[in-house]
Amino acid sequence: MVIDIGNTAVKLAVADQDSVVEKLMDDSASFSAGRSFLGRHGGLPRAIVSSVRGGDDGVAALVRRLLPNAVTLTPKTPLPLRNLYATPETLGNDRLAAAVGASVRFPRCNVLAVDAGTAITYELVSERGEYLGGNISPGIALRFKSLNAFTARLPLCGIAEQYPSPGSSTREAITAGVLNGVVYEVEVNIEQFTLKYSNLKVVFTGGDADFLAKRVKKATFVDYDLVLIGLNRILEHYYAEAN
Numbered sequence: 001m002v003i004d005i006g007n008t009a010v011k012l013a014v015a016d017q018d019s020v021v022e023k024l025m026d027d028s029a030s031f032s033a034g035r036s037f038l039g040r041h042g043g044l045p046r047a048i049v050s051s052v053r054g055g056d057d058g059v060a061a062l063v064r065r066l067l068p069n070a071v072t073l074t075p076k077t078p079l080p081l082r083n084l085y086a087t088p089e090t091l092g093n094d095r096l097a098a099a100v101g102a103s104v105r106f107p108r109c110n111v112l113a114v115d116a117g118t119a120i121t122y123e124l125v126s127e128r129g130e131y132l133g134g135n136i137s138p139g140i141a142l143r144f145k146s147l148n149a150f151t152a153r154l155p156l157c158g159i160a161e162q163y164p165s166p167g168s169s170t171r172e173a174i175t176a177g178v179l180n181g182v183v184y185e186v187e188v189n190i191e192q193f194t195l196k197y198s199n200l201k202v203v204f205t206g207g208d209a210d211f212l213a214k215r216v217k218k219a220t221f222v223d224y225d226l227v228l229i230g231l232n233r234i235l236e237h238y239y240a241e242a243n
Contacts, residue, residue, distance in 0.1 A: 080234065
């Protein structure tokens with residue numbers, strides 16, 4: 001059992017080695033669907049809980065009560081990668097799991113995981129199995145919300161499949177500015193990492209993964225289960241180390 005408690009939703013999955021057998025996403029306040037999922041699969045012998053929220057988060061506390069023997073991912077949890085991050089205590093669990101998931105999908109390769117969610121995170125893993133760190137920037141929805149929240153008159157816009165540039169209206173200008181800006185940013189990050197690390201593989205995950213993968217020029221892969229697979233690999237490594 002793998003539980004990933006993110007900023008806006010909780011993902012629950014039954015995983016078997018490097019595959020996700022069944023999964024559920026619950027973004028409700030009541031967590032009723034998540035409770036039902038845990039009820040159906042709570043008898044699984046091993047589980048891991050990862051949360052990017054505060055330690056007093058109600059969902060995390062509930063999951064730990066329902067799965068008292070679950071492994072809680074912390075900075076002290078043994079990892080299948082060598083973590084070279086200077087401040088591991090500040091490293092988000094989702095970022096770490098994405099890096100591990102990328103190393104699972106592309107073993108013994110230089111690989112960059114781009115998680116396009118609330119934030120856009122870039123996680124770099126070397127072919128030697130070292131987590132080298134990465135970058136963080138605001139996600140697409142966050143950029144749209146910021147323009148609306150911190151200006152007097154700019155409307156709230158969102159992702160569009162087609163967006164003329166230059167925009168001939170304020171909405172078109174915002175849409176093109178945000179979306180083109182994100183694509184350019186991602187491409188520049190990939191280009192910079194590629195200059196340093198040869199034969200770099202790039203894998204997208206997160207809610208906006210498809211949008212970016214369709215527009216970024218470099219050949220990329222999309223894996224929506226990357227974080228879940230990473231968490232399951234961490235769980236397997238934990239029990240291997242314990243034994």
